[in-house]
Amino acid sequence: MIQTSTLQITPEILALVAEIDEFKGAWRALGTLAPERLSALRRVATIESIGSSTRIEGSRLSDREVEQLLSNLEIQSFGSRDEQEVAGYAQLMETVFASWQEITVTENHIKQLHRDLLRFSDKDERHRGEYKTTSNSVAAFDAEGNQVGVVFETANPFETPRRMAELVDWLDQAQQGELHPLIAIGIFVVVFLEIHPFQDGNGRLSRVLTTLLLLRAGYAYVPYSSLESVIEQSKEGYYLALRRTQGTICTEAPDWTPWLTFFLKALQRQMRRLRQKVERERLLLAKLPDLAIQILDHARDHGRITIADAVTVTGASRNTLKGHFKTLCERELLVLHGQGRGAWYSLP
Template identity: 70%
Template sequence: MIRSDAVHITPEILALIAGIDEFKGAWRALGTLAPDRLSALRRVATIESIGSSTRIEGSRLSDRDVERLLSNLQIKSFTTRDEQEVAGYAGVMELVFSSWQDIALTENHVKQLHRDLLTYSEKDAWHRGNYKTSTNSVVAFDEDGNQLGVVFATATPFDTQPLMTELITWFNEERAAERLHPLLLIGIWVVVFLEIHPFQDGNGRLSRVLTTLLLLQAGYAYVPYSSLESVIEQSKEAYYLALRQTQGTIRSDAPNWQPWLTFFLRALAEQVRRLNRKVERERLVLAALPELSLQIVEFTREHGRITMGDAIRLTGSSRNTLKQHFRALVERGHLEQQGSGRGVWYELK
């Protein structure tokens, strides 16, 4: 039985929830961003999410690699395991973004999402969409994809089915009863799901997909526009530590939810902070930049970088005119210059 009555609400947890919910309300009232700007934000966030979530599990593909792969998804032929994982994650993310209202939290839907997540992964064909049949442990990887060691043991295959039934029943009952704040409820769901580790592989990636699904269903509509996975990737040590501290206590009479919930809420707060910064930049750009500079910034946001050659092809303007715009954009803090001579390129600051 999941003892959610033992949640210790610290002042920090309260403050984090208040800040996240304040942004949630502000986002709902935000009508100033044009649809094409929202679309650009979502594309960047999606690339970051796919890249980060697969790298947490040992993939070596950069965000640039992910972007290239996404532009060729229609080929449906991916030679490496990393490419197969990225393609599967992209498909599931798109499904969640487009159909979150229709995906009830049931064991069948969780299994279906797992199957879709691994749909291109040849080595996972034997187990996708099915609970594990042999013991698996949570393993941490460093930034080079090397295994750092076992983080914690997980549920046995024998216990997995009843524990998943219990977790999903508990979540749906608690969500209906509204006894716990949605963010606390989702946080507990994630950490128990990872403690069970119900599938042979893909549990970490699936947990982050399900987090996005449950946040959208709880009304956090801004989630697709800022990458939570990127925040987690950049604080992996704290992520694994918080998991370990809480997961060792889950089956005890006094589960300690606080380490994980504090990490989870801090990550959500950082996701909000990054999106807020992007929105403010959008407003600044839209309000103050000449059309030519705006085109340069938009191209850079879409593609991650821009060269003088890109700008000439994009705008049809002369090199001298564009030099003035690049100089102004660098001086005003919109772009950062990289490289030198003929190899100069620019990225968002």
């Protein structure tokens, strides 16, 4: 059984929960941007999430390559395992964003989500949607995709069905009790990863489940800022927090604090990034001419922009656009790379 009687809500954890909940309440006002602006924020966040979550597990695809792959997703023919994993993650994310209200966290739904996550993965065809049948362990990977060591051992296949049933039952009770949703989600995720119920895809599925649970708990801003990219940028801290807590989960006095502190700090960074983006959007919409906003939109959606791109997108003359690019650089809203014909611009 999951033991939470030793759970300690430290002042730091309490402050993190309060700040995240304050933003949750403020999102109704902050999220009143035009639909196309929200759509642009969500698209960027989705690409970042897919790229980061698959890279954490060893993929080598950049966000740019992920974006190119998503633009041809309807082809459903992928040349590498990395592409197969990205395609499955992308489609599952869209399913969660579209149907989170109908997806309760049951064992059957978790298995269905796992099946959909690996739908394009040839290597995983035999075990997708089913609990593991052989032992597995959590490994860490370097930037080149090479395994650099085992992070921790996981539940054995024999005890996995029982422990998953206990975890889902615990979550259901926690959601009906007095435990704060963010604390309950954090504990669910760390226990899920300690069990590691599937042969492969557990890390990616844990991040999808995190998004699903946050949406079901009322954190409606989640699709517009990537939690996965925050975790990717804090990967050492991620594995360290997991190891510290997961080594105690099966004891009489689990230490939830290391993981919950990391998890809530990641949610805090996710929230603060979105708050900054929304404030930036409001500033731009209030003070920038339409041509300048179109330039920034293209740079945000595609990662970069040239003057030739801007001519195509806006239909304006090169001379007119050069003035806008100069102003945007002076205001530190764009960064110039290179010179002459090879010059291009990106967001700071």
